[in-house]
Amino acid sequence: MxxxxxxxxxxxxxxxxxxxxxxxxxxxxxxxGLPDSLPSPAREYPExxxxxxxxxxxxxxxxxxxxxxxxxxxxxxxxxxxxxxxxxxxxISDDDHRLPDxxxxxxxxxxxxxxxxxxxxxxxxxxxxxxxxxxxxxxxxxxxxxxxxxxxxxxxxxxxxxxxxxxxxxxxxxxxxNYYGRGAKGLDQAARTYFDLPVEQLSLAETAALIAISRNFSYYDPSCKPREFARAYQRLMLKTDDRVNLRDPDADLSRMKRTPCERRN
Incomplete structure (x- = not known):
């Protein structure tokens, strides 16, 4: 044995x-074949x-x-x-006993x-x-x-x-x-595309909106998928210490440029 x-x-x-x-x-x-130094970001972003x-x-x-x-x-x-x-x-076997993430x-x-x-x-x-x-x-x-x-x-x-x-x-x-839709790659370009502002001048809510969009622009496009975008934005804001306007999330995003939906068929 x-x-x-x-x-x-x-x-x-x-x-x-x-x-x-x-x-x-x-x-x-x-x-x-990887380079000795990996490609670094060109700038630092706000905390x-x-x-x-x-x-x-x-x-x-x-x-x-x-x-x-x-x-x-x-x-x-x-x-x-x-x-x-x-x-x-x-x-699958018991929905009441799911493991936490x-x-x-x-x-x-x-x-x-x-x-x-x-x-x-x-x-x-x-x-x-x-x-x-x-x-x-x-x-x-x-x-x-x-x-x-x-x-x-x-x-x-x-x-x-x-x-x-x-x-x-x-x-x-x-x-x-990250890609933020509307031809915007990178958070700074997205800030100028959606708000006509540099990223340093965005509020926390406005930055959160861009982060939510970057998860998947085709699904969280604020022009074509406003409900999905609002839910993603609210979920992210609830993870912060900032106050969230759940009844009217658009109130904190009044500076966002709204464009007609141009979804390709």
Whole structure:
């Protein structure tokens, strides 16, 4: 019996070692060719905007992003995916016993920043630039046109970001690369597009409106999807310490330029 247990333990140890070696190999495969310095945001954004994006990702309190080793992010992701699967199964069987959402907001932000940075790196290496988001294409469509090992690169970029960048710079990168609709890429351009103001002159409510839109412009377009936009805006504002006008959310957004819906068929 002891011999059998030792064999089983040895086999499991070998399998575990090979699994970790596989994860390490995928990291180096994705990291190959990355620049010494990852593309940084061109500017710093107001702390209020950073906190809103942090709250929008599910974070609370101080903005913090965990440092990950080269295999830490895939291991963490596997754990969170397993937890989500368990929550889904429990939710199917008993809606009264759903698990609370414990997913890591810092990890979500790392993945989002890494997605944009991986695109910028691969797009720079592509001799024929794909359709830009502000010309009607999405980030996903742009990346589909680039034939590179993107998922592995994204994991490697996310891992490096967690170790090389402070949390505030990760968030600034997302604010700068998000698409806000109406041809606006980046929070500052969005502020001028929707309010004719630089981002520093926006109120907390106005900044929250732009963050809500950036979640998915096609679904939270204030011109074409006013109800969905209002709900997303109110949910985000409720996560702040600011007073929220639930009866008339438009009262806090009186400076927003309203345009007719121009949804493409």
């Amino acid at each position: 002891d011999v059998l247990l030792k064999r089983v333990a040895t086999t499991l140890a070998i399998i575990g070692g090979l699994f970790l070696l596989l994860l390490q190999s995928t990291y180096w495969y994705g990291a190959y 209020s905007a950073r906190k809103l994006l942090w709250a929008n990702a599910g974070g609370s309190g101080e903005i913090r992003i965990q440092r990950f080793s080269s295999i830490g992010i895939p291991l963490k992701s596997i754990g969170e995916d397993s937890r989500s699967l368990l929550e889904w199964q429990i939710g 414990r997913s890591d907001p810092g990890l979500r932000l790392l993945h989002q920043a890494a997605f944009d940075i991986a695109y910028s790196i691969t797009a720079a290496a592509n001799p024929q630039p794909p359709v830009a988001a502000n010309e009607g294409g999405s980030n996903a469509q742009m990346l589909q046109q680039i034939k590179m090992p993107r998922p592995f690169m994204e994991q490697a970029v996310a891992s490096r970001l967690s170790r090389e960048w402070p949390a505030e710079r990760v968030i600034d990168s997302i604010l700068e690369n």
